Amino acid sequence: MSPHISMITLGVPDVAKATAFYERLGFAKSSASQEAVTFFKVGSVVLGLFGRDALQEDAAAGNLWTGNGGTAVAANYASEAEVDATMASAEAAGARILKLAAKAFWGGYSGYFADPDGHVWEVAFNPFWSVDEQGHVDLPE
Amino acid sequence: MSPHISMITLGVPDVAKATAFYERLGFAKSSASQEAVTFFKVGSVVLGLFGRDALQEDAAAGNLWTGNGGTAVAANYASEAEVDATMASAEAAGARILKLAAKAFWGGYSGYFADPDGHVWEVAFNPFWSVDEQGHVDLPE
Numbered sequence: 001m002s003p004h005i006s007m008i009t010l011g012v013p014d015v016a017k018a019t020a021f022y023e024r025l026g027f028a029k030s031s032a033s034q035e036a037v038t039f040f041k042v043g044s045v046v047l048g049l050f051g052r053d054a055l056q057e058d059a060a061a062g063n064l065w066t067g068n069g070g071t072a073v074a075a076n077y078a079s080e081a082e083v084d085a086t087m088a089s090a091e092a093a094g095a096r097i098l099k100l101a102a103k104a105f106w107g108g109y110s111g112y113f114a115d116p117d118g119h120v121w122e123v124a125f126n127p128f129w130s131v132d133e134q135g136h137v138d139l140p141e
Numbered sequence: 142m143s144p145h146i147s148m149i150t151l152g153v154p155d156v157a158k159a160t161a162f163y164e165r166l167g168f169a170k171s172s173a174s175q176e177a178v179t180f181f182k183v184g185s186v187v188l189g190l191f192g193r194d195a196l197q198e199d200a201a202a203g204n205l206w207t208g209n210g211g212t213a214v215a216a217n218y219a220s221e222a223e224v225d226a227t228m229a230s231a232e233a234a235g236a237r238i239l240k241l242a243a244k245a246f247w248g249g250y251s252g253y254f255a256d257p258d259g260h261v262w263e264v265a266f267n268p269f270w271s272v273d274e275q276g277h278v279d280l281p282e
Contacts (some may be wrong), residue, residue, distance in 0.1 A: 001225075003168040004276025005183045006217035008149055009263070011210070027144040030280045032269075042146045044185045052211060059213055059253040059261050060240040067208020069152070070193060070260065072200055076147035086143075099201040112200040119211065119255040120200050122150070128173075135145025136185040139171045 004046060008073060011052030012117045018049045023118055024093035043134035052117075072112070074122040076131045080109045086123045087111045094120075146186060149214060152193030153258045159190045162257055165234035184275035191218070193258075215263040217272045221250045226262045229253045236262075 012018035019038040023029060027040040028048065038049040056065050077083050083101045091097050091115045101111030101123065110124035130138045152161035158262065160179040164170060168181040176229035179190040197206050218224050223237030224242045231254045232238050242264065271279045 002218075002276070003163075003166060003181070003183050004216035004218070005149065005186055005188065005214055005267075006272065006276050006278050007215040008146065009213045009215060011212065022144075025144060028282065030282060032281055039280060040144070041280040041282065042144050044144055044275070046215075046278055046280055047146065048215075055213060056210070058240075058245075059263065060182075061213075061253065061255070061261050064239075064255055064259045064261065065208070065210025067206070068211040069197070069202065069206025070209040071152065071212040071259075072150045072196060072202075073146055074148035074150060074187075074189075075145035077143075077145070094177055098205075099199075104199075112202065114202070114205055117211075118205045120202050120205065122200065123146075131147065134145070134185070135147050137147050137187055139148065139180060139182040140173055141169065141171060141180070141276075 003027050007046040007048050009048035009050050009055060010017040010115070010117070010119045011055040012049050013052055015051060018115070018117060021094055022047070022049065025090060025095075038104070043136055068118050069120075072122050074124055075135055076124050076126060076129065076137055077135070080125050080130050083109055083123050084127045085113060087113065090121070090123070148187040148189050150189035150191050150196060151256070151258070151260045152196040153190050154193055156190050156192060159256070159258060161236055163188070163190065166231060166236075184277055209259050210261075213261040213263050215265055216276055217267060217270065217278055218276070219264050219266070219272050221266050224250055224252060224264050224266045228254065231262070231264070
């Protein structure tokens, strides 16, 4: 298997409502979107929003999806100030702040918010990692 | 907020075991990894493996994480044959096949597997999307 990540799909109860939240955050909806599914091009990957029940059924994941949780999507920024600004924007857009940005045990600075459907995002500055303009990390091999 | 996705972190009960599974799938562990956290560079994003309890605590997500589910990571390939080969590799590596690859209602071809901790992956060929060598989709604006 050639390891790829092309898309991260969040299962949401209402695609239109969830789309509106992410648009408030600044994500731009692709014209490839349809009524039942929204695609955002985010750097080189795609963020998808799809009905949670439809995704669970499509994936035949009924037995596994006992609730919600277990995954976090992270957005890295180049400074603590950008992290603070991003957390403030997220709150203004309707996110629930789980943890205000603060110094982290691993030497960086990060906060967490949840989207209105409970999907967890980390917003982080890692002084040991460089981040390009698209938010991609230059990780060593 | 400048929309970024830098990393997807999967919360796992045993980081070493989960790391071994993803290494069997062909993911290469970054030297930035530590005992408590594994980082894989996957194209331009990072796949992280971190203790589920530690992630839940770090994110202050206790009330939200009622179980598992709600998110799927997708890897797109350039043909149905590559999807089949990837699904077979995943099964050989210890994945649980949720749905054998088959024609999908949206005109493509996809299957789903779960990693040993229940994180859901979709393996897909979408004839309407072009995919580069890193598995990144050329999504229209």
